[in-house]
Amino acid sequence: MRYRLAALSPVLLAAALVVAALASGSPGATLRVYHAAGILTKGLAAAGCLAAAARFGRGDYLRAGWALFAGCYVLLVAKDLVAGADPRGVLAAAPSPDRLRDLLVLAANVLSVAGAWLLARVWARAGLALPGPAARRTGAFAGAAALALLVAGPALWVDARGVFEGRTDTLMYLFSDLGDIATFTLTAPFVLTAVALRGGLLGWTWILLAAGNVAWMLVDGTQVFGPSLLPGPAAARLLEEAFRAAACVAYFAAGMAQRWTLSAVTVDRA
Amino acid sequence: MKDVLYRRSPGRYLRAVVETRTPAQIIEKTLSVFLGPNTARNAVKTFAERSLGLAPEAVTRGDCPRLLDALRPMLKTLLGAAQCDALLEKLSRELGP
Numbered sequence: 001m002r003y004r005l006a007a008l009s010p011v012l013l014a015a016a017l018v019v020a021a022l023a024s025g026s027p028g029a030t031l032r033v034y035h036a037a038g039i040l041t042k043g044l045a046a047a048g049c050l051a052a053a054a055r056f057g058r059g060d061y062l063r064a065g066w067a068l069f070a071g072c073y074v075l076l077v078a079k080d081l082v083a084g085a086d087p088r089g090v091l092a093a094a095p096s097p098d099r100l101r102d103l104l105v106l107a108a109n110v111l112s113v114a115g116a117w118l119l120a121r122v123w124a125r126a127g128l129a130l131p132g133p134a135a136r137r138t139g140a141f142a143g144a145a146a147l148a149l150l151v152a153g154p155a156l157w158v159d160a161r162g163v164f165e166g167r168t169d170t171l172m173y174l175f176s177d178l179g180d181i182a183t184f185t186l187t188a189p190f191v192l193t194a195v196a197l198r199g200g201l202l203g204w205t206w207i208l209l210a211a212g213n214v215a216w217m218l219v220d221g222t223q224v225f226g227p228s229l230l231p232g233p234a235a236a237r238l239l240e241e242a243f244r245a246a247a248c249v250a251y252f253a254a255g256m257a258q259r260w261t262l263s264a265v266t267v268d269r270a
Numbered sequence: 271m272k273d274v275l276y277r278r279s280p281g282r283y284l285r286a287v288v289e290t291r292t293p294a295q296i297i298e299k300t301l302s303v304f305l306g307p308n309t310a311r312n313a314v315k316t317f318a319e320r321s322l323g324l325a326p327e328a329v330t331r332g333d334c335p336r337l338l339d340a341l342r343p344m345l346k347t348l349l350g351a352a353q354c355d356a357l358l359e360k361l362s363r364e365l366g367p
Binding site: 055056057059060061062063122125126127128131196197198199200201202203261262264265266 | 302303304305306307308309310312313316317343344346347348349350351352353356357
């Protein structure tokens with residue numbers, strides 16, 4: 001039952017964010033809702049990943065992966081605290097440049113890619129092959145890479161041009177785009193792992209991790225395609241923030257599912 | 271597991287539970303709680319073949335300690351060392367001496 005509730009929690013919190021944002025009344029209040037929700041949901045993600053890491057012992061393979069994810073979300077909370085409610089300059093004349101904020105984003109992306117890499121390699125480490133025929137595995141990786149390039153590629157292009165034109169302020173965003181592409185591509189092994197572990201308690205963790213990555217992809221996708229597909233920038237931003245909240249809460253739920261499963265082994269022993 | 275009725279004396283039957291599963295099936299069933307039925311089946315098959323050179327259905331109780339040892343690195347990776355030890359200890363108890 002608690003696994004099902006955990007799986008529902010990203011949708012419930014994203015819906016709560018939408019309701020709170022729509023009820024906020026003014027653009028300034030809406031930005032404050034987004035800011036508070038960002039800190040809350042990223043804080044939850046950090047707590048969930050930390051709870052999973054803490055349940056493993058020193059030297060356990062997955063402990064490092066979860067600790068890296070926890071570190072990533074702690075840095076993202078710090079970034080939100082540093083950046084304030086309006087880092088994009090929606091209400092101000094222009095976005096405020098902030099080197100500390102950019103460094104925090106860069107470091108968070110590095111930790112996220114490292115954590116995703118460790119978790120994606122869990123099958124090889126366990127001495128098993130990723131499930132399914134080779135063609136399906138290759139197709140899953142190719143599909144994830146194509147989706148990653150579709151949603152993060154346009155931003156990568158813009159930011160890379162900025163760097164080549166000598167604008168060092170876009171360097172951090174370039175690293176962030178590269179991090180997104182790497183993490184999104186690693187969604188493929190998460191999905192394959194979730195499929196292989198379906199019906200088992202560990203399956204919940206991987207389903208939720210894959211869901212979290214898909215929600216992060218939707219955040220990037222909304223940033224790229226939202227303004228042209230949705231009625232106005234406010235609607236695009238609302239959807240983007242809802243997907244971001246869902247992604248963070250999915251990571252929280254994945255961490256909790258991992259912790260509960262490990263506890264189930266020990267409780268069963270007693 | 272299978273419920274069986276056997277005749278103890280004329281006109282008198284006794285119900286007993288007899289273990290009819292193979293050791294590999296017992297291991298598979300316990301692992302499937304955590305790994306799901308597909309991965310549990312594949313893991314038992316892979317490591318029975320790799321460590322014992324046997325098909326899962328040919329594994330005897332005497333082979334089980336080696337099979338459980340072969341499963342250890344996989345379980346340690348997925349569940350952590352403490353949880354792996356707990357699960358293997360439970361399986362050892364279930365499989366008997």
